[in-house]
Structures are given as structure tokens and as C-alpha cells.
Amino acid sequence: MLQTRVTRPRRIALIGLAGAVAVSLSACAESERGPDAGGGEGQTGGTLVFGAAGAPSNFDPFFASDGETFRVTRQIYEGLVGITPGTADLEPELATEWTPSPDGLNWTFKLRTGVTFHDGTPFNADAVCKNFERWYNQTGAGATAALSYYWIENFGGFSDGKQPSLYKSCTAKDESTVELALTRFTARFPTMLSQSAFAIQSPTAMEKYKADDVKAQGDSFIFSEYARSHPTGTGPFKFVSYDEANGTIELARNDAYYGDKAKLDKLIFRVIPDETARKQALEAGDIDGYDLPSPADWASLKEGGYNLMIRDPFNILYLGITQKNNDALKELKVRQALAYAIDRETLVKSVLPEGAEVAKQFYPPTVVGYANDVMEYPHDPAKAKQLLAEAGYENLKVKFWWPTQVSRPYMPNPQSIFGAIQEDLQAAGITVEPVSKPWAGGYVDDVEVARAELFLLGWTGDYNSPDNFIGTFFGTTENQFWTSGSPWAEDLATAIDAADATVDNGERDAKYQDINRKLMAEYLPAIPISHSPPAIVVSSKVQGLVPSPLTQEEFGPVSVTS
Template structure:
């Protein structure tokens, strides 16, 4: 739903203090396929664009991992399918203190983890204490990305944390204490990384046993073979060689049980190969079909649904390892060099829009008067000359073996940007790496100079976009070496902690103005509407504007 990540993001209204005061929300609420028989049973095979990084959602930040873990894990709060509306999940209701720092959650009863152990208030606190007490590799932005972006620091006290404590008042009542008011709480708890996991399984299979190995990580037995949540599907197996993840129905699920008996994710990195697999009946659906195939897929009888765009594609700029990129004039030259209008028209799908700042216009704090950078190669050359870098050489990184909601064709996007930069006299050194095979990891450790990345919103908050990108010094890999990185981080923290909605809005607007005029740490490119396509035999799939689909309600009917 990140994307950094830098990858994944959604559409919930900011929760101001007025909405937080003593509010309580209650529950209203190879073909490997076999026939679904109509209403229940059968197997759905879904074509994934990339391999999951691991199966412990806390150590993940990419959409392909979350696509799988989302079916196995549940959160205290959730989002109503097909919307960005907050709804109860493992907590059936909650309320806050007047100052918005103390939150009391009343939990669903009779819920068990897949290993048979009870989900209760003690389990919730053990999850939060596990997250808060990360050390070593686990406490890095590359692994604890969502914790750092949303809660800040850990128990070592090196960085301030939003989290203060968790208390189990009784089996069904848990109290979370925050160190300060935060506009995005508790909505931020709906993010996949904060899914509740079995404390017993995490202990038995040493969930925290993760180690850095070069530019990557070696995960625990828990994260590789024993992920244990409360959700409608359970982990069965992962054939890494064949790129196949198999989940099975959780027959002891506490809510409405999944209709499928099996759910299989088959990794098919090439989009054309995914389309061919769907046409051949080897898979039942896949995400992010190429926009050039939309008409043909619909004419062939497949069910193609286009989500509303709630994302951003940007050209990231790491200032750490190329001194020229620390000069604002050079970054402005890059912005003027890129023909974003042509990029949107020639490469991106229908209804894509040129991005003018680092999040969509539907998000609070959007400023209509930010500095604009229309395509102007001559202006770019002039700025480079003024900066003394008229012979600029840059590395331009792009990912392979992946398609993202905001980046439907990475190679074509890379090609268009490379051509634009070269037109402005910039020498481009192309570097490509597999998305889950070094690209993300090396971007995060500041190896990439210019890089293609993006984000799909988790909820409707500036903090979930620019706060995620720039809000912590731990994750400012692209602002290190800049004189204003700490200033930006503090401004974002101050905005998120502002109780008055109008004042908060004004602060975010001012941050957006500075991002596009004084800072320019990245160049916003586009907002793109991603599609999802399934066989006509598939019923019950509800597309999510947050690319957060759940497969429990899905059936696969028998073909005629």
C-alpha cells in the first residue's frame, strides 16, 4: 500500500483532537487450480510481481510481502474493504483520553492465533514491547521501517518515541500510552507492519534473530517458515525456487471463514508472462497489468478494475555520495530537465496525473502555490553552468522484476527520464537491480544517486507521505549531507503534533512550499491509477484504493 518505501498508503481522514476526545468506535461490523465449486472451497492462484522479502510483517515495507502477510495477520484496527474508512478489527472499540495520549482498546473475545494460543491484552503488549525493544539489525530503518516512520525511536532512548507503554488491564482491555498527541493515531495502527503476531511462536522460532549480511539480511526461522497470526489464512509453504507461496484456510478463524481452501501466490516478475499465464488459465488474476493491455484484457472477458490513484512516483536524490547533488541549483536543473507531461502521456496509464508536490492533491496540507518546474532543457543547462557542473554525470537507478502501483513500467519510465536528462547535457550511468534482490536495500543505505521510487498511501495524512519520506533522521538517507535535513524533520514532527486542524494544515502547506523551493530532496513525477485483473470465474474480490485487497471473501467458480 513503500514504498521509504517506498512503497506502501491509503485514504483516512486525519484524526484531530476533536475526533479523539473520548471517542469510541464499535464494531458494526502448472496449473495448480481446482474448481471452486461456486460458493466455497477451491484454490485461487494469484500472479505476484515480486518475491516477498520475508513473512514477518514487522520487518517488511514492500507491497509484495504485505500482499501475502495481510491474509494471515490482523491489526487492532482495520480499514473497511474497498474504502479508506477506519473500522474495528481485533479491537472492537477504542477511546482516548482528553489529551489524546492514552488509548484504551477493548478486544474481540475468543480469538486465537494459528498455533492455538490466545489473542488477548497480554499478547498485544508483548507485540508492542517486541517492536519497541528492537536492537541491532532489527532497529535499523531497513527492517523496522514502519515503526521508525510512525513511532520514532526504540527503548534504547537514542531517538524519541511516540510509544510510551502498554498495559493489559484484563484479558480483553489494553491501554496504550503515547508520549504526545499524534494526528494519525490510531489510524496508523491499521498498517500491515503492526499486525498482531503470536508471542509463543515468535519466542519458539526466535523472531528477532535477524542479521545483516552485506547489503541484505538473514531472517529468522519464524520469518521464513512459521509466521503466526490470527487471520483467515494460515501459512503452508514457500517454494522459493519456484517462487510459490501457499496459504491454507484457517478453519478455526474467529470471524467469517475464508471461502477458499487454498490461496497461492506465484511470483511472475515479467508482466507479459503474467498476462499469458492468465490467458492460459494457469493463474486466476494478477495486479498492475500494463495500461497498454487494459482494453485487450477487457475485450477478452477478464474483469479489470481500475483503482483511484492515491500514490506518488518520484525521482529520489541521494545527496550523500555525489557532492554535486547537494547544490540546490543542480537539483533544480534535474527538475527542469524532466518532461513530466510527456512522461504521463506516453508511458503512464490513462487518467494518470503530473505530480506537483510529494503527495496527491486530496491529502490535507496540499499547497496550490508551490514552485513549479516546467520542462525547460535550456534552463537546466543554465543552472548546471551556474553551479559549475555543466559536465554533470549521475547514476540513475531503476528496479527490475517488479511492477508497482505508481510505477507500472519501470524500464520505460527509466528510459524516458534518461533521454530527458541527456537532452539537458547530463551524462547518465544506468544501474538496474532486482527490486527484492538489492535495489531497495541499496537505495536505503544511500548507494543510489538518482533512483525511481514511490509510495501508495496508508491513510490520508501528510505525515504518511512526507512524514514517512523525511520525518526521521534515521531514514534521511536522501537528505544526509544537506544543511536543512534536521530542520525539515523537526518541522514535520511539529506539524504532526499540532492539535488544531487549521494550524496543522497551514504548517503542512508551508512545508510543501519549502520542499519544492528551498529543499527539493526529490522530484515528484506522477500519480498513477493502478488496475487489478482477475478471471471471470473469480467472484467477491473487492479492489482497494489502497491496493490492500483481502482474499477471504473470494470464490472461484467452476468453468463451463
């Protein structure tokens, strides 16, 4: 099938949050949600206060791309498809089932009936199509990668036709049936609809409060009244207020919710940017939980009686290699020497938190297309020195960038990780020149413009798809700091596109496995280091919170004991 490549925007500074497992073309899914779906045990009522690391950018998920915004909007909105709590598995949400045409170009979604938005507007096929048409018809600031990142990453262009779009049309066949037409097959659909950006919003509220009235102002944006004060979905919680001065977002239970009602009366997110301050607030009883506690605090939190929940890892940390500015790094043997030089087993055991695993390729073993027979690089300094000598670079010198003022699920302690890798490289005879910069104060910019030679970077999956990992990393040759100038970069991007366009599940899996073998043996554009499990911590009074490997927790079943 002819494949039109989507130009993917770069997003190394963001954490992917949503995820799901692809549904095969021959299958449909049936709902397990609804009034009889069951809920967590626990006391009804009360208020839970959760410590947030940052303020939301706005409350319109389509115009968002950051985890702190999605943590809030996920409680307010729902999508056609969702995620089974505690897993990365696709499940029905506002759609009860979906069926593709044989070529995968037309998808029929059966919708829930008797569902209303928070403003009383009926949820139906017309509302779904109005959302898709809104997304597709963005113009001006709304059509930029800064605001419509997830649309551009997943669907490509808009109705102006300047770039190809995966989206073709949405048709309301009847009140509870929608047909979505695509311009080409992609294995990522409908899985990608599980991302928070594609939540279905009230057409009435969006029109009333001018949802698309967003304007650029310097490096930031002025959002609409809708995005600031009137977000309206179908979820278990309703928006109440945002006190920007005090950094407090208040949600209340949606008593008209079609499924199990939220147990909490109120859900409050309190912005506390400093991680140490969040820990102190938990200990003082000012908040009931927070995300991503430092691994150095795990033991003391557990000893203090707090419920520390360690998620399954769904991420990758890698040592990035920019080939543009150092001729030695263009040589495969040199990149292989770097891989042999790093003692990843010891790094994982001594530096990373409990449950971390050595990465053998560029995504976790739970993702489709994982190959069990890729070339591996066990710690072997002698082998590293041999390869450097064979390549003519026995006196290799490299500049190694590492970030400060940041903690990521895949990279909880950048300085310690850098120190361990630096020591390994030096033991193999490689001279390392350290370069450290704040994550948001030059580090990301340097990496994106290919100024860094070696660098630490990673990714948390948006959803369970190989394309979301290796497609994001290597699926384009434009602005590509990993593969810039490499003779195989175009072949790699083409192979990734071809795999995504393969309808047959078995053939597609085989293609991805072949790509992973070549990535590790023939290309090695970077060095996979580890998969690291992020944690979330709550008070012992909190019950019913199910940790998500995608950091996509739902608070509807959560209760707080008195």
C-alpha cells in the first residue's frame, strides 16, 4: 500500500502519557464499563488533595501535551476508547465496540447511549463528528505543533491540505453509530485515540465559550474562555474552579455519570513544583499523595506508613549519539565500542530504582515486534578498545551532555546515571568532556539542534505501539539529531512506515522484529540503557488508586477514609 509519510514534530521535552494495545483488524471490542461494571471498595464522600508538579497549560486536552494538564483533564473527559486500569490494554470507553473494513480504511464505532456531557448536552454520533471536524479544521495558532501536537503526530495535516492527513471524514450513521474514514491504513488506529488529547468534548460548551479562540502571544498562548474556565466532558468529575494564584484546581463528582459514580465529593490538585516540598506536604497531611517520588525517598516513605506503588516500566532510557559533529561517531564500530563499554547491569542495580531492567532494544518487551534475538552488547571494555583500534579511534574523545534540574520516570537521577556511564567510558580508554545544562535551560535545545555528541534522553510510551517508540525516534529524516547524515537513515524511516502500513498482524510483527535486529546490529543510532519503573505515593487513608504503567491514573474509584 502506498504510504504518505507524516512529518512528525519533535517532542523530546515532553513525557508521553496515554497508551493502549492495538485491536486486530478482525476483532471488535465490547464494553465492560457501565452501571454494573463494579467499583473499588471504600468510603464514599470526602476530598482528596493530590500534589501536582506543575500547573496545567489549559483545560482543553486537544491543545495540551503535558502530563500535569492530562492528569486533570483525564478525570473530566473520556475518549471513544480508553485504557484498562493498571495495564496498557485498550478497552471501550464512550464507544462500546468498533469494527474495521477489510482494508482498515473505514472504522465503525458503536456508541454508548444515555450519556450526557456535564452541561446536559447529549453525547451522540453528531457530537463525535463535531469533535473530529473541529480538530481537522484548526487554523492559525491552533494548527501549530505547539498546540496541536498530538493531532500532527498521529493524523498529520489539517483541512488546508498543506500536509497529508490520515483523517478523511466522520459520518454519523445514526444517533449511536459513527463511521471514521482514513486516507491510509495504520496499525496505530484506533489505539492512538486512547490518548487524552482525543477526548470528546461538549460541542455546545465549545461553541458557547469559543473553544478555538486561541492566540499566540510571544512564546506563549492566550487560551479561550472554554479552555480556562468551562471544560466540559462526560467523565466522573466536573470542573469547578482553578485558583491560579494559589495553584489549586477543584473538581467535583459528576452525579449524572452513566457508570459507577466517583466516590469522592471533591478532587483537588494543588500545584507544588518542588519534589521535596511535595514530600513534606504529604508528611504534614496537607496533601494525600503525589507522583514520581524520588527513588531515594522510597524506603523512608514506606517506613513512614505511606502507600508507595511502583508501576510496571513502560519507558526507555538511552544514550543518544549525534553523528553530525564528530566523525568518529559516524563509524558503526565506534558506536558499538560505546555499547560494550557501558556496564548496564551494574548501572541498573546500583543507580536505578527497584524493578528497573536492562534495555536490549528501543522499547519494552511488552510492545509488539520485540525481537528476542537482537545483537546484544554485554559489558566488555577489552572488546570496546579493540573496536576503537580497528576503527582508528583508539584515542576517542567525546563531549557528553547530561541534564540538571530534571527528573524523568526513565531518568530519576541524571547526575548519577551520567557519572556511572562516564566512569565506564573512561575505563575503556575514552576521554569524556562533561557538559551539563538545565533541562529547560539549554539542554533540550542543544540536543534538538544536534549540538550534543553523547546525551541522555528517553521516552515514556504514549500508547502500546512500536511506532510510538521507534517511529517517534527514527521515523523521519527531518530535523533528526540521531541519524543526521547517516546513509541508512532513509531506509530505516521507510521500513518503519512500511511496517506501520502492513495490515496483517503476523507480517507486521515480523517487520518490526527485523527493524529491531537491524537497529541493534547494523545501525545502532543510540544505545538502549534501561526501563525504569516510576512510583506514585499516597497516604494510607487513600484506597482504590490503581497505578498505571502509562502514568494514567483514574481517580473515580478512589476513596479516602476518615
